[in-house]
Amino acid sequence: MTKRRKHLVSALVITTMMSSLAVACSSNTTKPAPNASDNKTNPAPGKATTYPIQTDKTLTYWGELTGNIVGVKSAHADVPFFQDWQKKTGVKLKFTAPPTNQAKEALNVMLASGDLPDMIEYDFLGAFPGGPEKAIKDGYILKLNDIIDKYAPNLKKYLKDNPNIDKMVKTDNGSYYAFPFIRGDAALQVYQGPIIRKDWLDELGLPVPETIDDWYTTLKAFKEKKGAAAPFSVVSVPRPFNEFNNGHFMEAYGVTRDFYLDNGTIKFGPAEKGYKDFLALFHKWYSEGLIDKNIATVDTKAMDANFGSGATGATIGNAGGGIGRWQPIVEAKDPKAKLVAAPYPVLKKGDTPFYGQKDHPFSSGGMVTITANSKNAELAARLLDYGYSDEGHMFFNFGTEGVSYKMENGYPKYTDQLMKNPDKLSPSQAMSLYIRANYSGPFVQDKRYIEQYLALPTQRDAVAIWQKTDVDKHKLPPITPTPEESSEMAKIMNDVNTLVDEMTLKIILGTEPVDNFDKYMEKMKTLKLDRALQIEKAALDRYNKR
Numbered sequence: 001m002t003k004r005r006k007h008l009v010s011a012l013v014i015t016t017m018m019s020s021l022a023v024a025c026s027s028n029t030t031k032p033a034p035n036a037s038d039n040k041t042n043p044a045p046g047k048a049t050t051y052p053i054q055t056d057k058t059l060t061y062w063g064e065l066t067g068n069i070v071g072v073k074s075a076h077a078d079v080p081f082f083q084d085w086q087k088k089t090g091v092k093l094k095f096t097a098p099p100t101n102q103a104k105e106a107l108n109v110m111l112a113s114g115d116l117p118d119m120i121e122y123d124f125l126g127a128f129p130g131g132p133e134k135a136i137k138d139g140y141i142l143k144l145n146d147i148i149d150k151y152a153p154n155l156k157k158y159l160k161d162n163p164n165i166d167k168m169v170k171t172d173n174g175s176y177y178a179f180p181f182i183r184g185d186a187a188l189q190v191y192q193g194p195i196i197r198k199d200w201l202d203e204l205g206l207p208v209p210e211t212i213d214d215w216y217t218t219l220k221a222f223k224e225k226k227g228a229a230a231p232f233s234v235v236s237v238p239r240p241f242n243e244f245n246n247g248h249f250m251e252a253y254g255v256t257r258d259f260y261l262d263n264g265t266i267k268f269g270p271a272e273k274g275y276k277d278f279l280a281l282f283h284k285w286y287s288e289g290l291i292d293k294n295i296a297t298v299d300t301k302a303m304d305a306n307f308g309s310g311a312t313g314a315t316i317g318n319a320g321g322g323i324g325r326w327q328p329i330v331e332a333k334d335p336k337a338k339l340v341a342a343p344y345p346v347l348k349k350g351d352t353p354f355y356g357q358k359d360h361p362f363s364s365g366g367m368v369t370i371t372a373n374s375k376n377a378e379l380a381a382r383l384l385d386y387g388y389s390d391e392g393h394m395f396f397n398f399g400t401e402g403v404s405y406k407m408e409n410g411y412p413k414y415t416d417q418l419m420k421n422p423d424k425l426s427p428s429q430a431m432s433l434y435i436r437a438n439y440s441g442p443f444v445q446d447k448r449y450i451e452q453y454l455a456l457p458t459q460r461d462a463v464a465i466w467q468k469t470d471v472d473k474h475k476l477p478p479i480t481p482t483p484e485e486s487s488e489m490a491k492i493m494n495d496v497n498t499l500v501d502e503m504t505l506k507i508i509l510g511t512e513p514v515d516n517f518d519k520y521m522e523k524m525k526t527l528k529l530d531r532a533l534q535i536e537k538a539a540l541d542r543y544n545k546r
Contacts, residue, residue, distance in 0.1 A: 045150035049382045052090025063121030068432035116371040125364040130483035132177035141369040144176040151381035154388035168362035172542040179384040181366035181440040185447035192357040193466035194342040197313040219290040222313040229311040230292035237299040243316040247355035250278035270500040276517040279507045319459040341462030356469035366440025387443035396443035404434035479539035
């Protein structure tokens, strides 16, 4: 579940959000105006909406069915959450969804047709070429400043009360363009880091590793004394070292895999000496059999097999989808097996890790836009504003009281329908049927969700361990290139990232010597990395002026 700054990888297929190609709505591109019939039942502009809204209209909504539901339900209309959302808001919805993993292609066809729904759930910040300003300029989505001011008082109040988030959810020009997904607490922003077999450490008399030297000692012991064929392994599909985008291990050398800030200067980690040091380290470990020999092709199934067979004792993963996934697998082989978090490694014991995984409060996944040709913009805004109301906050995060949660001493506790599903669905699958807190959407995520989703003490401990980094000093804010810069940036970084992936694999696997790093740096310059750094700086300067 690594999060790269998505505007750099707009060429990749985006697997979040959307719906199918058969959306039946008007292709009229005139700007929306409040409908006279709505004024009879809706409050005056700027006033809070009373739900359920009294309306006989049906709105159209384009959004991908989350992966946890695929295979469980075939359409939004069959999902209890979406059924109840319509009942609670009083607004009937007609949903459509694209084929799995084809959201981007489906969106492009739909936009070209001009036949747009009222609402589109899609990452227009990171996945749309040119970004939201271009989508507004091209007449696909509405600039929402006036709409939010008049018809979304709940979202308006939240943004006014949280100016740091308000700064993130609009463009450099000050345009609001979507109803955003917001992580409402710092505890929701960190969820990934190193994971290790604590039972093996205890058996070998070793502490949880903190330094790079500790890790070397530990992995050698796993190989030599536990017979681990792949002491350290990590998912490398669809990209080599797929989980390393947040600086795992390389942060010990003061770099990360992406752009970052170093004393106010923007740098690109793979072009810095620290990345060469990281490559040298991992080449040494690989050559000594401490890293999975199949590291270039490891996917999730291979990782499951590694843990299940006892071949692997350490990896990088998430608290939920990592520890939560692999703990039952290792227990099935050894009831005493225990996976725990390890801190991000450092060179010197006691140092604070330079970088780590941490999302911004504003996460571009799950955002919902209103289309420029919608004749129902006011009603759509009032519907979407529900997610930021007190009632909507509870519904999006916990579902329907008595069904998916019950109040215990003022705390919304998920029921067995979610946590011990009678149909044998996993908690993540069952949750996705009744709430949106475990993926995304137009609402503010509640930390009480994660407190329950991370059911194991080791999962909750992991988040606290992984939070202890200096990432806040070095992580760039959600900056955005201009539409013109975005196209240029995408071309440069597609070429640069391809080169970095090639360099990383070849040097670690030993098909090229570590000293060839310098040749790759020269090649990187010819791919106009310096221009990419200029674009990043210009975008940061504009962001700071918002």
